[in-house]
Amino acid sequence: MNLFRDLGKRAEKLKQQVAASDEKTYRCADCGTEVRTDREACPDCGGDDLRRVQ
Ligand SMILES: [Zn+2]
Incomplete structure (x- = not known):
């Protein structure tokens, strides 16, 4: 289902944002x-x- 694929992408983006804010x-x-x-x-x-x- 596209919906689940979409949610997965959003979760992945969120994880990257958290990692980026922590990086310094x-x-x-x-x-x-x-x-x-x-x-x-x-x-x-x-x-x-x-x-x-x-
Ligand atoms: Zn010091």
Whole structure:
């Protein structure tokens, strides 16, 4: 049925949107603060060693 195929596609799109919104999460290697944007330095301690969180 086309209806089910359509729902499947929508669910797939939704999953991709969720993954995309999650994709820029970093953690400061110095103080452990989570940084949720693509800043170049930690807003807390100013450290620039940000590790990507999966
Ligand atoms: Zn920090």
